[in-house]
Amino acid sequence: MAVQTISKRELTQRTAFSLLVLATAIVAIPVLFIIIYIAVNGAGAISWEFLTQPPSQAGKAGGIFPAIVGTFFLMLGALIFSLPVGVLAGIYLTEYARDNWLTRLINMAILNLAGVPSIVYGLFGLGLFVLAMKFGMSLLAASLTLACQALAITITTSREAIIAVPREYREGSLAVGATKWQTIRHVVLPHALPGIITGAILSMSRAAGETAPILVVGAAFILPGLPTSPFDQFMALPYHLYTAAAHVPGMPKTTIWGIALVLLVVVLSFNSLAVFIRVRIRQRRFGS
Amino acid sequence: MSLDHTLLSNRAVRSAEIQLKTEQVSLFYGTFQALRNISLDIREKAITAIIGPSGCGKSSFLRLFNRMNDLIIGARIDGKVVIDDINIYDRDIDVVELRKRVGMVFQKPNPFPMSVFENVAFGPRRHGRINRGELEGIVERSLRQAALWDEVKDKLGQSALALSGGQQQRLCIARVLAVEPEVILMDEPCSALDPIATLRIEDLMRSLSSDYTIVIVTHNMQQAARVSDMAAFLMMEKDRAGMLVEYGPTSQLFTNPKDKRTEDYITGRFG
Numbered sequence: 001m002a003v004q005t006i007s008k009r010e011l012t013q014r015t016a017f018s019l020l021v022l023a024t025a026i027v028a029i030p031v032l033f034i035i036i037y038i039a040v041n042g043a044g045a046i047s048w049e050f051l052t053q054p055p056s057q058a059g060k061a062g063g064i065f066p067a068i069v070g071t072f073f074l075m076l077g078a079l080i081f082s083l084p085v086g087v088l089a090g091i092y093l094t095e096y097a098r099d100n101w102l103t104r105l106i107n108m109a110i111l112n113l114a115g116v117p118s119i120v121y122g123l124f125g126l127g128l129f130v131l132a133m134k135f136g137m138s139l140l141a142a143s144l145t146l147a148c149q150a151l152a153i154t155i156t157t158s159r160e161a162i163i164a165v166p167r168e169y170r171e172g173s174l175a176v177g178a179t180k181w182q183t184i185r186h187v188v189l190p191h192a193l194p195g196i197i198t199g200a201i202l203s204m205s206r207a208a209g210e211t212a213p214i215l216v217v218g219a220a221f222i223l224p225g226l227p228t229s230p231f232d233q234f235m236a237l238p239y240h241l242y243t244a245a246a247h248v249p250g251m252p253k254t255t256i257w258g259i260a261l262v263l264l265v266v267v268l269s270f271n272s273l274a275v276f277i278r279v280r281i282r283q284r285r286f287g288s
Numbered sequence: 289m290s291l292d293h294t295l296l297s298n299r300a301v302r303s304a305e306i307q308l309k310t311e312q313v314s315l316f317y318g319t320f321q322a323l324r325n326i327s328l329d330i331r332e333k334a335i336t337a338i339i340g341p342s343g344c345g346k347s348s349f350l351r352l353f354n355r356m357n358d359l360i361i362g363a364r365i366d367g368k369v370v371i372d373d374i375n376i377y378d379r380d381i382d383v384v385e386l387r388k389r390v391g392m393v394f395q396k397p398n399p400f401p402m403s404v405f406e407n408v409a410f411g412p413r414r415h416g417r418i419n420r421g422e423l424e425g426i427v428e429r430s431l432r433q434a435a436l437w438d439e440v441k442d443k444l445g446q447s448a449l450a451l452s453g454g455q456q457q458r459l460c461i462a463r464v465l466a467v468e469p470e471v472i473l474m475d476e477p478c479s480a481l482d483p484i485a486t487l488r489i490e491d492l493m494r495s496l497s498s499d500y501t502i503v504i505v506t507h508n509m510q511q512a513a514r515v516s517d518m519a520a521f522l523m524m525e526k527d528r529a530g531m532l533v534e535y536g537p538t539s540q541l542f543t544n545p546k547d548k549r550t551e552d553y554i555t556g557r558f559g
Contacts, residue, residue: 099361166398168394168396168398169398169400169401170359171356171359171392171394171398172394172398172399172400172460172463173400173410174356174359174387175354175356175387175391175392175394175464176387176388176391176410176411176414176463176464176466176467177384177385177386177387177388177411177414177415177467178384178410178411178414179384179414182414186410186414187400190401190402191401284447
Protein backbone atom coordinates (compact mmCIF):
# COMPACT_ATOMS: atom_id res chain seq x y z
CA MET A 1 0.00 0.00 0.00
CA ALA A 2 1.20 3.42 -0.90
CA VAL A 3 0.27 4.92 2.44
CA GLN A 4 2.24 2.28 4.28
CA THR A 5 5.31 2.85 2.16
CA ILE A 6 5.28 6.54 2.97
CA SER A 7 4.96 5.95 6.71
CA LYS A 8 7.77 3.44 6.56
CA ARG A 9 9.98 6.01 4.85
CA GLU A 10 8.91 8.53 7.41
CA LEU A 11 9.92 6.11 10.16
CA THR A 12 13.34 5.53 8.60
CA GLN A 13 13.84 9.25 8.31
CA ARG A 14 12.85 9.86 11.91
CA THR A 15 15.10 7.10 13.16
CA ALA A 16 18.06 8.47 11.25
CA PHE A 17 17.30 11.97 12.46
CA SER A 18 17.06 10.83 16.10
CA LEU A 19 20.37 9.03 15.84
CA LEU A 20 22.00 12.20 14.58
CA VAL A 21 20.53 14.22 17.46
CA LEU A 22 21.66 11.56 19.90
CA ALA A 23 25.20 11.55 18.53
CA THR A 24 25.36 15.33 18.83
CA ALA A 25 24.06 15.14 22.39
CA ILE A 26 26.66 12.53 23.31
CA VAL A 27 29.31 14.97 22.17
CA ALA A 28 27.81 18.12 23.63
CA ILE A 29 26.50 17.04 27.02
CA PRO A 30 29.80 15.92 28.62
CA VAL A 31 31.50 19.11 27.41
CA LEU A 32 28.77 21.29 28.88
CA PHE A 33 28.78 19.20 32.06
CA ILE A 34 32.54 19.65 32.51
CA ILE A 35 32.35 23.38 31.93
CA ILE A 36 29.43 23.87 34.29
CA TYR A 37 30.92 21.60 36.96
CA ILE A 38 34.22 23.45 36.93
CA ALA A 39 32.49 26.83 36.91
CA VAL A 40 30.24 25.94 39.86
CA ASN A 41 33.04 24.47 41.96
CA GLY A 42 35.68 27.01 41.05
CA ALA A 43 33.64 30.21 41.21
CA GLY A 44 34.10 30.40 44.98
CA ALA A 45 37.87 30.73 44.62
CA ILE A 46 37.78 33.59 42.14
CA SER A 47 38.51 36.93 43.72
CA TRP A 48 40.53 40.00 42.85
CA GLU A 49 43.26 38.74 45.15
CA PHE A 50 43.27 35.27 43.54
CA LEU A 51 43.82 36.79 40.11
CA THR A 52 46.36 39.46 41.04
CA GLN A 53 48.48 38.10 43.91
CA PRO A 54 51.36 35.61 43.95
CA PRO A 55 50.75 32.36 45.83
CA SER A 56 51.69 31.92 49.49
CA GLN A 57 51.80 28.95 51.89
CA ALA A 58 52.72 26.50 49.12
CA GLY A 59 49.87 27.73 46.98
CA LYS A 60 47.23 27.15 49.63
CA ALA A 61 46.71 30.87 50.04
CA GLY A 62 47.31 33.93 47.92
CA GLY A 63 46.66 33.94 44.18
CA ILE A 64 47.84 32.60 40.88
CA PHE A 65 48.88 35.81 39.16
CA PRO A 66 52.37 34.60 38.13
CA ALA A 67 50.86 31.45 36.63
CA ILE A 68 48.40 33.48 34.54
CA VAL A 69 51.16 35.81 33.32
CA GLY A 70 53.48 32.85 32.69
CA THR A 71 50.87 31.15 30.56
CA PHE A 72 50.41 34.30 28.47
CA PHE A 73 54.17 34.64 28.02
CA LEU A 74 54.34 31.03 26.90
CA MET A 75 51.56 31.51 24.37
CA LEU A 76 53.14 34.68 23.08
CA GLY A 77 56.58 33.08 22.84
CA ALA A 78 55.24 30.02 21.06
CA LEU A 79 53.32 32.27 18.65
CA ILE A 80 56.34 34.44 17.84
CA PHE A 81 58.43 31.40 16.96
CA SER A 82 55.84 29.19 15.29
CA LEU A 83 53.70 31.59 13.25
CA PRO A 84 56.29 33.04 10.83
CA VAL A 85 58.02 29.71 10.30
CA GLY A 86 54.71 27.86 9.99
CA VAL A 87 53.20 30.28 7.48
CA LEU A 88 56.35 30.52 5.37
CA ALA A 89 56.70 26.75 5.34
CA GLY A 90 53.02 26.47 4.40
CA ILE A 91 53.55 28.89 1.50
CA TYR A 92 56.64 27.08 0.32
CA LEU A 93 55.04 23.65 0.45
CA THR A 94 51.88 24.70 -1.41
CA GLU A 95 53.20 27.27 -3.88
CA TYR A 96 56.80 26.47 -4.64
CA ALA A 97 57.72 22.90 -3.73
CA ARG A 98 57.57 20.46 -6.62
CA ASP A 99 55.23 17.56 -6.16
CA ASN A 100 57.75 14.78 -5.70
CA TRP A 101 58.46 12.04 -3.20
CA LEU A 102 60.46 14.36 -0.93
CA THR A 103 57.63 16.90 -0.68
CA ARG A 104 55.12 14.16 -0.01
CA LEU A 105 57.40 12.73 2.66
CA ILE A 106 57.70 16.14 4.30
CA ASN A 107 53.94 16.66 4.18
CA MET A 108 53.39 13.29 5.78
CA ALA A 109 55.98 14.01 8.45
CA ILE A 110 54.23 17.28 9.29
CA LEU A 111 50.86 15.57 9.63
CA ASN A 112 52.46 12.99 11.89
CA LEU A 113 54.10 15.68 14.01
CA ALA A 114 50.64 16.65 15.23
CA GLY A 115 50.23 13.17 16.63
CA VAL A 116 53.51 12.99 18.54
CA PRO A 117 52.81 12.74 22.32
CA SER A 118 53.48 16.05 24.01
CA ILE A 119 55.94 14.61 26.54
CA VAL A 120 58.12 13.62 23.60
CA TYR A 121 58.23 17.28 22.58
CA GLY A 122 59.17 18.06 26.18
CA LEU A 123 62.11 15.68 26.15
CA PHE A 124 63.14 16.98 22.74
CA GLY A 125 63.08 20.52 24.14
CA LEU A 126 65.05 19.43 27.17
CA GLY A 127 67.69 17.85 24.99
CA LEU A 128 67.92 20.59 22.37
CA PHE A 129 67.00 23.92 23.95
CA VAL A 130 67.76 23.38 27.64
CA LEU A 131 70.94 21.32 27.36
CA ALA A 132 72.48 21.51 23.89
CA MET A 133 71.70 25.19 23.24
CA LYS A 134 72.23 26.00 26.94
CA PHE A 135 69.06 28.07 27.38
CA GLY A 136 68.61 26.28 30.71
CA MET A 137 65.25 25.64 32.33
CA SER A 138 63.64 28.81 31.05
CA LEU A 139 60.71 30.59 29.48
CA LEU A 140 62.67 30.70 26.21
CA ALA A 141 63.27 26.94 26.15
CA ALA A 142 59.61 26.27 26.99
CA SER A 143 58.35 28.71 24.34
CA LEU A 144 60.53 27.07 21.70
CA THR A 145 59.38 23.62 22.79
CA LEU A 146 55.72 24.62 22.55
CA ALA A 147 56.44 26.36 19.24
CA CYS A 148 57.75 23.07 17.81
CA GLN A 149 54.55 21.40 18.85
CA ALA A 150 52.43 24.25 17.47
CA LEU A 151 54.27 24.15 14.13
CA ALA A 152 52.51 20.98 13.07
CA ILE A 153 49.12 22.67 13.42
CA THR A 154 50.24 26.02 12.01
CA ILE A 155 51.78 24.53 8.88
CA THR A 156 48.84 22.23 8.26
CA THR A 157 46.19 24.93 8.71
CA SER A 158 48.22 27.43 6.64
CA ARG A 159 48.54 24.92 3.81
CA GLU A 160 44.84 24.15 3.89
CA ALA A 161 43.92 27.84 3.94
CA ILE A 162 46.25 28.56 1.02
CA ILE A 163 45.02 25.61 -1.03
CA ALA A 164 41.43 26.76 -0.44
CA VAL A 165 42.05 30.10 -2.20
CA PRO A 166 40.02 29.86 -5.43
CA ARG A 167 42.06 29.42 -8.60
CA GLU A 168 40.14 32.29 -10.21
CA TYR A 169 41.76 34.79 -7.85
CA ARG A 170 45.26 33.62 -8.66
CA GLU A 171 44.51 33.66 -12.38
CA GLY A 172 42.94 37.12 -12.17
CA SER A 173 46.08 38.42 -10.53
CA LEU A 174 48.54 36.72 -12.87
CA ALA A 175 46.49 37.83 -15.87
CA VAL A 176 47.12 41.52 -15.12
CA GLY A 177 50.85 40.86 -14.98
CA ALA A 178 51.37 40.38 -11.26
CA THR A 179 54.34 38.17 -10.42
CA LYS A 180 53.92 34.94 -8.54
CA TRP A 181 55.14 36.48 -5.30
CA GLN A 182 52.86 39.55 -5.74
CA THR A 183 49.98 37.18 -6.29
CA ILE A 184 50.81 35.29 -3.13
CA ARG A 185 51.41 38.45 -1.13
CA HIS A 186 48.38 40.47 -2.28
CA VAL A 187 45.77 37.89 -3.24
CA VAL A 188 46.50 34.48 -1.78
CA LEU A 189 47.65 35.46 1.70
CA PRO A 190 44.89 37.99 2.46
CA HIS A 191 42.35 35.41 1.40
CA ALA A 192 43.97 32.68 3.45
CA LEU A 193 44.47 34.93 6.47
CA PRO A 194 41.32 34.02 8.45
CA GLY A 195 42.24 30.35 8.18
CA ILE A 196 45.85 31.02 9.13
CA ILE A 197 44.86 33.16 12.12
CA THR A 198 42.33 30.62 13.28
CA GLY A 199 44.93 27.88 13.13
CA ALA A 200 47.48 30.01 14.96
CA ILE A 201 45.08 30.90 17.78
CA LEU A 202 43.89 27.33 18.16
CA SER A 203 47.47 26.13 18.38
CA MET A 204 48.07 28.84 21.03
CA SER A 205 45.16 27.68 23.14
CA ARG A 206 46.52 24.15 22.84
CA ALA A 207 49.91 25.43 23.98
CA ALA A 208 48.25 27.19 26.94
CA GLY A 209 46.84 23.90 28.12
CA GLU A 210 49.96 21.77 27.73
CA THR A 211 51.47 20.42 30.91
CA ALA A 212 53.81 17.65 29.94
CA PRO A 213 56.25 19.53 27.67
CA ILE A 214 56.77 22.47 30.02
CA LEU A 215 57.19 20.15 33.00
CA VAL A 216 60.69 19.23 31.87
CA VAL A 217 61.88 22.50 30.36
CA GLY A 218 61.37 25.10 33.03
CA ALA A 219 57.95 25.35 34.66
CA ALA A 220 58.05 25.87 38.43
CA PHE A 221 55.29 25.30 40.95
CA ILE A 222 55.90 28.38 43.07
CA LEU A 223 57.98 31.40 42.21
CA PRO A 224 58.05 34.59 44.23
CA GLY A 225 57.64 36.90 41.27
CA LEU A 226 57.26 37.21 37.53
CA PRO A 227 60.03 36.17 35.15
CA THR A 228 62.24 39.16 34.34
CA SER A 229 64.00 37.70 31.30
CA PRO A 230 63.42 34.88 28.80
CA PHE A 231 66.06 32.89 30.66
CA ASP A 232 64.09 32.81 33.92
CA GLN A 233 61.95 29.97 35.11
CA PHE A 234 58.23 30.61 35.13
CA MET A 235 54.90 29.47 36.50
CA ALA A 236 52.12 28.28 34.22
CA LEU A 237 48.46 27.43 34.87
CA PRO A 238 48.35 23.78 33.80
CA TYR A 239 51.49 22.84 35.70
CA HIS A 240 50.36 24.80 38.74
CA LEU A 241 47.03 22.99 38.59
CA TYR A 242 48.69 19.59 38.27
CA THR A 243 51.02 20.17 41.21
CA ALA A 244 48.34 21.74 43.39
CA ALA A 245 45.97 18.86 42.76
CA ALA A 246 48.46 16.01 43.00
CA HIS A 247 51.34 17.03 45.21
CA VAL A 248 50.21 19.49 47.87
CA PRO A 249 48.58 17.85 50.87
CA GLY A 250 45.77 19.88 52.39
CA MET A 251 45.23 22.00 49.27
CA PRO A 252 41.74 23.55 49.44
CA LYS A 253 39.51 21.93 46.79
CA THR A 254 38.03 25.29 45.86
CA THR A 255 41.48 26.63 44.97
CA ILE A 256 42.12 23.67 42.67
CA TRP A 257 38.78 24.17 40.90
CA GLY A 258 39.52 27.88 40.78
CA ILE A 259 42.80 27.30 38.89
CA ALA A 260 41.01 24.92 36.54
CA LEU A 261 38.34 27.54 35.91
CA VAL A 262 40.88 30.26 35.08
CA LEU A 263 42.72 27.92 32.71
CA LEU A 264 39.45 26.96 31.06
CA VAL A 265 38.46 30.61 30.63
CA VAL A 266 41.85 31.45 29.08
CA VAL A 267 41.64 28.57 26.60
CA LEU A 268 37.97 29.09 25.73
CA SER A 269 38.37 32.82 25.28
CA PHE A 270 41.21 32.24 22.84
CA ASN A 271 39.08 29.78 20.91
CA SER A 272 36.23 32.28 20.84
CA LEU A 273 38.63 34.96 19.67
CA ALA A 274 39.59 32.70 16.75
CA VAL A 275 35.94 32.30 15.78
CA PHE A 276 35.32 36.03 16.18
CA ILE A 277 38.25 37.04 13.97
CA ARG A 278 37.23 34.59 11.30
CA VAL A 279 33.66 35.86 11.25
CA ARG A 280 34.78 39.52 11.24
CA ILE A 281 37.15 39.09 8.30
CA ARG A 282 34.51 37.21 6.36
CA GLN A 283 31.94 39.93 7.01
CA ARG A 284 34.31 42.68 6.00
CA ARG A 285 35.11 40.86 2.78
CA PHE A 286 31.56 40.20 1.65
CA GLY A 287 29.91 43.16 3.30
CA SER A 288 28.83 46.14 1.27
CA MET B 289 19.50 27.90 -41.08
CA SER B 290 18.42 28.53 -37.56
CA LEU B 291 20.54 31.62 -37.14
CA ASP B 292 18.92 35.00 -37.41
CA HIS B 293 20.63 36.78 -40.25
CA THR B 294 19.71 40.22 -39.04
CA LEU B 295 22.07 39.64 -36.13
CA LEU B 296 25.07 39.23 -38.33
CA SER B 297 27.70 41.82 -37.97
CA ASN B 298 28.68 43.34 -41.25
CA ARG B 299 31.28 45.62 -39.88
CA ALA B 300 34.20 46.05 -42.16
CA VAL B 301 37.43 44.91 -40.67
CA ARG B 302 39.11 48.23 -40.06
CA SER B 303 42.64 47.12 -40.09
CA ALA B 304 44.39 44.33 -41.79
CA GLU B 305 47.44 44.62 -39.56
CA ILE B 306 48.29 41.35 -37.87
CA GLN B 307 48.76 41.72 -34.14
CA LEU B 308 49.06 38.15 -33.04
CA LYS B 309 49.59 34.88 -34.76
CA THR B 310 50.07 31.24 -34.08
CA GLU B 311 52.29 29.17 -36.32
CA GLN B 312 51.74 25.44 -36.38
CA VAL B 313 50.94 25.36 -32.69
CA SER B 314 50.32 22.10 -30.92
CA LEU B 315 49.56 21.92 -27.22
CA PHE B 316 50.02 18.91 -25.01
CA TYR B 317 48.89 18.19 -21.47
CA GLY B 318 51.23 15.36 -20.57
CA THR B 319 50.65 12.76 -23.26
CA PHE B 320 47.26 14.17 -24.27
CA GLN B 321 47.32 16.40 -27.32
CA ALA B 322 44.85 19.25 -26.81
CA LEU B 323 45.58 21.26 -29.98
CA ARG B 324 47.06 20.21 -33.31
CA ASN B 325 48.97 22.38 -35.78
CA ILE B 326 46.92 25.55 -35.50
CA SER B 327 48.00 28.55 -37.55
CA LEU B 328 45.92 31.66 -37.17
CA ASP B 329 46.53 35.36 -37.83
CA ILE B 330 44.67 37.70 -35.51
CA ARG B 331 44.02 41.21 -36.72
CA GLU B 332 44.76 44.32 -34.78
CA LYS B 333 41.83 46.26 -33.31
CA ALA B 334 39.30 43.70 -34.43
CA ILE B 335 37.22 41.19 -32.53
CA THR B 336 38.10 37.61 -33.31
CA ALA B 337 35.73 34.92 -32.07
CA ILE B 338 36.85 31.36 -31.43
CA ILE B 339 33.89 29.01 -31.67
CA GLY B 340 33.49 25.28 -31.55
CA PRO B 341 31.93 22.44 -29.59
CA SER B 342 32.69 21.80 -25.91
CA GLY B 343 36.08 20.27 -25.27
CA CYS B 344 37.56 21.26 -28.63
CA GLY B 345 40.32 23.28 -26.97
CA LYS B 346 38.97 26.82 -27.44
CA SER B 347 39.96 27.96 -23.96
CA SER B 348 43.31 26.19 -24.17
CA PHE B 349 43.91 27.97 -27.45
CA LEU B 350 43.03 31.37 -25.95
CA ARG B 351 45.32 30.74 -23.01
CA LEU B 352 48.27 30.30 -25.35
CA PHE B 353 48.38 34.06 -25.92
CA ASN B 354 49.11 35.06 -22.33
CA ARG B 355 50.83 31.80 -21.43
CA MET B 356 48.18 30.94 -18.88
CA ASN B 357 48.69 27.28 -19.76
CA ASP B 358 52.07 27.59 -18.05
CA LEU B 359 50.21 27.16 -14.75
CA ILE B 360 49.21 23.65 -15.69
CA ILE B 361 51.77 21.07 -14.74
CA GLY B 362 52.78 19.00 -17.75
CA ALA B 363 51.63 21.52 -20.37
CA ARG B 364 53.97 21.81 -23.35
CA ILE B 365 53.73 23.50 -26.72
CA ASP B 366 55.21 23.00 -30.15
CA GLY B 367 55.23 25.76 -32.76
CA LYS B 368 55.19 29.51 -32.27
CA VAL B 369 52.91 32.16 -30.86
CA VAL B 370 54.08 35.48 -32.25
CA ILE B 371 53.47 39.06 -31.13
CA ASP B 372 55.43 41.81 -32.91
CA ASP B 373 57.72 39.25 -34.52
CA ILE B 374 58.62 37.79 -31.15
CA ASN B 375 57.82 34.22 -30.24
CA ILE B 376 56.33 34.53 -26.74
CA TYR B 377 57.40 31.00 -25.95
CA ASP B 378 61.08 31.88 -26.36
CA ARG B 379 63.19 31.27 -23.31
CA ASP B 380 64.03 34.89 -22.55
CA ILE B 381 60.43 36.14 -22.61
CA ASP B 382 59.27 37.90 -19.45
CA VAL B 383 55.85 36.40 -18.82
CA VAL B 384 54.91 39.26 -16.50
CA GLU B 385 55.55 41.82 -19.28
CA LEU B 386 53.63 39.65 -21.72
CA ARG B 387 50.59 39.51 -19.45
CA LYS B 388 50.63 43.28 -19.09
CA ARG B 389 50.30 43.55 -22.86
CA VAL B 390 47.85 40.69 -23.18
CA GLY B 391 45.09 40.91 -20.57
CA MET B 392 42.47 38.32 -19.84
CA VAL B 393 38.85 38.23 -18.73
CA PHE B 394 37.55 34.94 -17.40
CA GLN B 395 34.41 32.89 -17.71
CA LYS B 396 33.27 33.45 -14.16
CA PRO B 397 33.60 37.06 -12.99
CA ASN B 398 36.51 36.94 -10.57
CA PRO B 399 36.83 40.29 -8.81
CA PHE B 400 39.16 40.10 -5.82
CA PRO B 401 37.52 40.27 -2.40
CA MET B 402 38.58 43.90 -2.08
CA SER B 403 36.96 47.26 -2.75
CA VAL B 404 35.93 48.30 -6.26
CA PHE B 405 38.77 50.84 -6.28
CA GLU B 406 41.40 48.33 -5.15
CA ASN B 407 40.30 45.85 -7.80
CA VAL B 408 40.99 48.31 -10.60
CA ALA B 409 44.11 49.66 -8.90
CA PHE B 410 45.49 46.16 -8.44
CA GLY B 411 47.46 45.94 -11.68
CA PRO B 412 48.94 49.47 -11.65
CA ARG B 413 49.95 49.07 -8.00
CA ARG B 414 51.85 45.88 -8.81
CA HIS B 415 53.71 47.54 -11.65
CA GLY B 416 55.59 50.13 -9.72
CA ARG B 417 55.29 53.09 -7.41
CA ILE B 418 52.44 55.35 -8.24
CA ASN B 419 50.90 58.29 -6.42
CA ARG B 420 47.32 58.45 -5.26
CA GLY B 421 46.28 61.10 -7.78
CA GLU B 422 47.57 59.15 -10.76
CA LEU B 423 45.97 56.01 -9.42
CA GLU B 424 42.60 57.71 -9.03
CA GLY B 425 42.89 58.92 -12.61
CA ILE B 426 43.63 55.43 -13.90
CA VAL B 427 40.77 53.91 -11.91
CA GLU B 428 38.26 56.46 -13.18
CA ARG B 429 39.43 56.18 -16.78
CA SER B 430 39.32 52.38 -16.68
CA LEU B 431 35.88 52.27 -15.09
CA ARG B 432 34.57 54.77 -17.65
CA GLN B 433 36.03 52.71 -20.48
CA ALA B 434 34.35 49.64 -19.02
CA ALA B 435 31.01 51.52 -18.88
CA LEU B 436 30.82 51.02 -15.16
CA TRP B 437 31.83 54.40 -13.74
CA ASP B 438 28.32 55.85 -13.39
CA GLU B 439 27.12 52.80 -11.50
CA VAL B 440 29.99 52.56 -9.02
CA LYS B 441 31.42 56.08 -8.67
CA ASP B 442 29.68 56.47 -5.29
CA LYS B 443 30.74 53.09 -3.97
CA LEU B 444 34.39 52.80 -4.92
CA GLY B 445 35.21 51.86 -1.34
CA GLN B 446 32.65 49.08 -1.14
CA SER B 447 33.36 45.41 -1.61
CA ALA B 448 33.44 44.38 -5.26
CA LEU B 449 31.61 41.20 -4.29
CA ALA B 450 28.50 43.26 -3.53
CA LEU B 451 28.14 44.16 -7.23
CA SER B 452 25.86 42.23 -9.58
CA GLY B 453 27.34 39.55 -11.84
CA GLY B 454 27.33 41.81 -14.90
CA GLN B 455 28.90 44.68 -12.97
CA GLN B 456 31.54 42.30 -11.61
CA GLN B 457 32.43 41.21 -15.11
CA ARG B 458 32.73 44.83 -16.29
CA LEU B 459 34.86 45.49 -13.21
CA CYS B 460 37.14 42.64 -14.29
CA ILE B 461 37.36 44.27 -17.72
CA ALA B 462 38.23 47.59 -16.06
CA ARG B 463 40.90 45.80 -14.03
CA VAL B 464 42.47 44.59 -17.25
CA LEU B 465 42.15 48.00 -18.94
CA ALA B 466 43.94 49.66 -16.02
CA VAL B 467 47.25 48.07 -17.06
CA GLU B 468 46.80 49.38 -20.62
CA PRO B 469 47.09 46.14 -22.57
CA GLU B 470 47.09 45.90 -26.35
CA VAL B 471 45.19 42.65 -26.50
CA ILE B 472 42.25 41.49 -24.38
CA LEU B 473 41.47 37.80 -24.24
CA MET B 474 37.93 36.90 -23.17
CA ASP B 475 37.11 33.36 -22.18
CA GLU B 476 33.32 32.99 -22.46
CA PRO B 477 32.90 36.29 -20.62
CA CYS B 478 29.09 36.19 -20.65
CA SER B 479 28.36 32.56 -19.90
CA ALA B 480 27.58 33.31 -16.26
CA LEU B 481 25.49 36.40 -17.04
CA ASP B 482 21.83 37.09 -17.81
CA PRO B 483 20.83 38.29 -21.32
CA ILE B 484 20.75 41.99 -20.42
CA ALA B 485 24.15 41.93 -18.75
CA THR B 486 25.38 39.96 -21.76
CA LEU B 487 24.25 42.65 -24.19
CA ARG B 488 25.97 45.33 -22.12
CA ILE B 489 29.23 43.39 -22.27
CA GLU B 490 28.83 42.97 -26.00
CA ASP B 491 28.26 46.72 -26.44
CA LEU B 492 31.33 47.29 -24.36
CA MET B 493 33.37 44.91 -26.48
CA ARG B 494 32.38 46.77 -29.61
CA SER B 495 33.39 50.11 -28.19
CA LEU B 496 36.67 48.68 -26.90
CA SER B 497 37.53 47.14 -30.25
CA SER B 498 38.42 50.55 -31.66
CA ASP B 499 41.42 50.63 -29.32
CA TYR B 500 42.12 47.02 -28.48
CA THR B 501 42.57 43.71 -30.19
CA ILE B 502 39.99 41.36 -28.70
CA VAL B 503 39.93 37.59 -28.91
CA ILE B 504 36.82 36.00 -27.49
CA VAL B 505 35.96 32.37 -26.90
CA THR B 506 32.24 31.80 -26.93
CA HIS B 507 29.76 28.98 -26.87
CA ASN B 508 27.06 31.27 -28.04
CA MET B 509 26.86 31.36 -31.81
CA GLN B 510 24.59 34.40 -31.91
CA GLN B 511 27.10 36.22 -29.76
CA ALA B 512 29.94 35.39 -32.12
CA ALA B 513 27.78 36.56 -35.02
CA ARG B 514 26.78 39.77 -33.22
CA VAL B 515 30.15 40.96 -31.99
CA SER B 516 32.98 39.53 -33.98
CA ASP B 517 34.72 40.67 -37.14
CA MET B 518 36.58 37.45 -37.69
CA ALA B 519 35.66 33.96 -36.58
CA ALA B 520 37.60 30.76 -36.23
CA PHE B 521 35.89 27.40 -35.96
CA LEU B 522 37.71 24.72 -33.97
CA MET B 523 36.77 21.09 -33.75
CA MET B 524 38.08 17.94 -32.18
CA GLU B 525 39.67 15.22 -34.21
CA LYS B 526 39.14 11.57 -33.37
CA ASP B 527 41.86 11.61 -30.73
CA ARG B 528 40.16 14.68 -29.15
CA ALA B 529 42.89 17.09 -30.23
CA GLY B 530 41.50 20.47 -31.30
CA MET B 531 42.15 21.60 -34.87
CA LEU B 532 41.23 24.65 -36.89
CA VAL B 533 38.51 23.88 -39.43
CA GLU B 534 37.80 27.27 -40.88
CA TYR B 535 38.77 30.87 -40.34
CA GLY B 536 37.47 33.98 -42.04
CA PRO B 537 35.37 37.12 -41.76
CA THR B 538 32.43 36.40 -39.46
CA SER B 539 29.78 37.28 -42.03
CA GLN B 540 31.28 34.86 -44.48
CA LEU B 541 31.77 32.05 -41.97
CA PHE B 542 28.19 32.30 -40.83
CA THR B 543 26.44 32.82 -44.16
CA ASN B 544 28.64 31.00 -46.56
CA PRO B 545 30.88 28.52 -44.75
CA LYS B 546 33.39 26.78 -46.96
CA ASP B 547 33.59 23.64 -44.90
CA LYS B 548 30.72 21.22 -44.46
CA ARG B 549 31.60 20.74 -40.79
CA THR B 550 31.35 24.46 -40.11
CA GLU B 551 27.97 24.56 -41.73
CA ASP B 552 26.77 21.57 -39.73
CA TYR B 553 27.93 23.18 -36.54
CA ILE B 554 26.49 26.65 -37.04
CA THR B 555 23.18 25.26 -38.22
CA GLY B 556 23.00 23.26 -35.02
CA ARG B 557 23.45 19.78 -36.39
CA PHE B 558 25.95 18.92 -33.68
CA GLY B 559 27.74 20.50 -30.77
